[in-house]
Amino acid sequence: MKLRGKFNSMLVLVFGLGLGATGYLSYKQLNENARDEVLSNARVLMETILSARTWAVNEVGPNLRETVEGEDLLMMGIPSYAADKVMEAVQKRFPEYGYREAALNPTNVVHRPADWEAKIINSFRSDANKTEEWGIRQSPKGPILYLAHPIQIKQAGCLACHTTPDKSPPQVVTKYGAENGYGWKLKEIVGAQIVSVPLSVSIDNANRMFVTFMGTLTGVFVVLFILLNLMLTALIIKRVGAMANIADEISKGNFEMGEFNEKGSDEVAHLSASFNRMRRSIVKAMEIFSKQSGG
Ligand code: HEC
Structure with a gap:
């Protein structure tokens, strides 16, 4: 799921x-x-x-x-x-x-x-x-x-x-x-x-009051549900998905895709900065490796 x-x-x-x-x-x-x-x-x-x-x-x-x-x-x-x-x-x-x-x-x-x-x-x-x-x-x-x-x-x-x-x-x-x-x-x-x-x-x-109360409660939930889903998409799913795509490509040896450009101070931004550093280290390691094995 x-x-x-x-x-x-x-x-x-x-x-x-x-x-x-x-x-x-x-x-x-x-x-x-x-x-x-x-x-x-x-x-x-x-x-x-x-x-x-x-x-x-x-x-x-x-x-x-x-x-x-x-x-x-x-x-x-x-x-x-x-x-x-x-x-x-x-x-x-x-x-x-x-x-x-x-x-x-x-x-x-x-x-x-x-x-x-x-x-x-x-x-x-x-x-x-x-x-x-x-x-x-x-x-x-x-x-x-x-x-x-x-x-x-x-x-x-x-x-x-x-x-x-x-x-x-x-x-x-x-x-x-x-x-x-x-x-x-x-x-x-x-x-x-x-x-x-x-x-x-x-x-x-009493029944009218009950219907109004439950209707309001359901309305609040629906708004909350939509907002949380929008936030989930914008803050996590889209960003983590993009990182996963780049990681996928790197794992296949393709370093053409640019760095993951994520600004901000939240956990995903932190993860992307670490990820970029790791990517650069791998590129450097690969260069050294190909120089040694080629030369
Ligand atoms: C002056 C006479 C009189 C007195 C005193 C009196 N009653 Fe009655 N009572 C009647 C009459 C006449 C009726 C029927 C009234 C009607 O047409 O509804 C009646 C009706 C009632 C009823 C309704 C049931 C029924 O019999 O039709 C109750 C119960 C009752 N009286 C209780 C009492 C109590 C308790 C008291 C004392 C606090 C009392 N009465 C004092 C004359 C009296």
């Missing part, structure tokens, strides 16, 4: 391995970053909704119940209702975000859990120390990240509407019936808050 072949195959091998390793690591990192960003957005949203719930049950509800009888006003003291209202506002700006309060025995039947939601609620019920679960689900619109927190009956105030129909405000019973959403106990985990955020936008961004 010629010098250029050796040189280039080493370059391509090293770059190939480097590109593979960099590609693998950066793809993984970018995707993890995208997922973490979505997850932290989901956490912020979860906290926001939780604050609205707490505010409704602790501050709005008790005051309202003492002063008004109207159904619409009473709704404002319901944490679940406050959560839905906050979410409605958030969705005006971020329609892709979703929020659900699923409960095994819900007051409003739309909160009945899907299979995967029931699984989450049951995992919270079976492990009281578990405060969060998140994961990624596939949907027709692409991957969706979900974040779930357990809903536990922590305040006795919650039981004002979730114990028995006769203990609940009549407006609640009229609106939701007397079958569902009762019999909850203090400390019981009755359901889960579930925030969903699609991952596709962040993943698309």
